[in-house]
Structure formats: C-alpha cells, structure tokens
Amino acid sequence: MYICLCKAITDSHIREAVEKGATKFGQVRKELGLASQCGKCGILARDVFDQTIENAIDNEQLFYAVS
Numbered sequence: 001m002y003i004c005l006c007k008a009i010t011d012s013h014i015r016e017a018v019e020k021g022a023t024k025f026g027q028v029r030k031e032l033g034l035a036s037q038c039g040k041c042g043i044l045a046r047d048v049f050d051q052t053i054e055n056a057i058d059n060e061q062l063f064y065a066v067s
C-alpha cells in the first residue's frame with residue numbers, strides 16, 4: 001500500500017527499513033525521504049513505523065536494539 005504518494009513509498013519500504021535496523025522514525029524518514037514534500041503522509045507513515053516496531057518487539061527481533 002502506498003503511504004507516500006509524492007515519493008512512491010509503500011508500507012513495505014518502511015518495514016524493510018526497520019528490518020535493516022532503523023529503530024527511530026527519524027531514521028526511516030530521512031532514509032526514505034518520507035514527508036519531505038507535501039508532508040501529508042507523516043501521520044500514516046508514523047503509524048506504520050510504530051506498528052512495525054511493536055511487531056518486531058513482540059517477535060523479540062528488536063529486544064536488544066531498543067532496550
């Protein structure tokens with residue numbers, strides 16, 4: 001699903017960034033260029049990021065990264 005239409009960024013791109021080690025939304029935003037044009041995608045992008053981090057913590061993939 002497209003999250004950012006201006007930059008053609010999908011939810012998969014955000015999840016991939018987290019899988020590659022991003023633990024802060026700012027990292028993902030900077031790396032992908034999220035919300036860097038009109039900014040309308042910021043809230044939804046943050047929701048996808050938060051959900052991805054929570055899932056990773058639940059699966060114990062990020063236990064050491066965020067603790």
Ligand code: FES
Binds near residue numbers: 004005036039042
């Ligand atoms: S929709 Fe993401 S910057 Fe416009």
